[in-house]
Amino acid sequence: xxxxxxxxxxxxxxxxxxxxxxxxxxxxxxxxxxxxxxxxxxxxxxxxxxxxxxxxxxxxxxxxxxxxxxxxxxxxxxxxxxxxxxxxxxxxxxxxxxxxxxxxxxxxxxxxxxxxxxxxxxxxxxxxxxxxxxxxxxxxxxxxxxxxxxx
Numbered sequence: 001x002x003x004x005x006x007x008x009x010x011x012x013x014x015x016x017x018x019x020x021x022x023x024x025x026x027x028x029x030x031x032x033x034x035x036x037x038x039x040x041x042x043x044x045x046x047x048x049x050x051x052x053x054x055x056x057x058x059x060x061x062x063x064x065x066x067x068x069x070x071x072x073x074x075x076x077x078x079x080x081x082x083x084x085x086x087x088x089x090x091x092x093x094x095x096x097x098x099x100x101x102x103x104x105x106x107x108x109x110x111x112x113x114x115x116x117x118x119x120x121x122x123x124x125x126x127x128x129x130x131x132x133x134x135x136x137x138x139x140x141x142x143x144x145x146x147x148x149x150x151x
Contacts, residue, residue, distance in 0.1 A: 009074065010147075014114040019146055021121040029128035030135060031087060032067040034059060035117065038150030041073035049073070050080035057148065060084055066132050068124055070104075070117065079104065081124070091127035100124060 036053045050071035059067040065086040072079045107116035
């Protein structure tokens with residue numbers, strides 16, 4: 001599922017920028033946010049693939065069921081934003097997720113992929129902070145704050 005050689009369009013500084021925003025979002029919330037990228041999505045609906053990745057990364061195992069996944073298939077030009085049960089409901093349902101997806105598409109087209117990802121992280125962090133604020137006594141980092149690159 002994961003590739004070791006560089007098969008992504010990012011420089012080390014771009015990866016560092018994205019991961020800095022991931023860490024910042026998670027420091028202000030008890031939510032877990034991951035980014036998974038692969039070259040191609042071989043299913044028609046990227047949300048189907050995102051659900052598989054979500055399970056493969058065991059993101060449903062977070063204590064509060066508040067994990068989020070930004071799935072991107074670079075060559076296929078497909079993506080999905082997937083939230084676990086608790087964050088999906090509390091963020092505002094379908095309208096919030098559609099707004100986040102629309103913003104991501106707009107940013108990819110008008111800026112670039114790196115900035116689109118950073119902006120999406122920032123957008124997703126708003127309900128994360130509001131509904132799942134960080135707790136200084138138990139804000140465990142349950143999942144790694146790094147981009148996962150698939151095949």
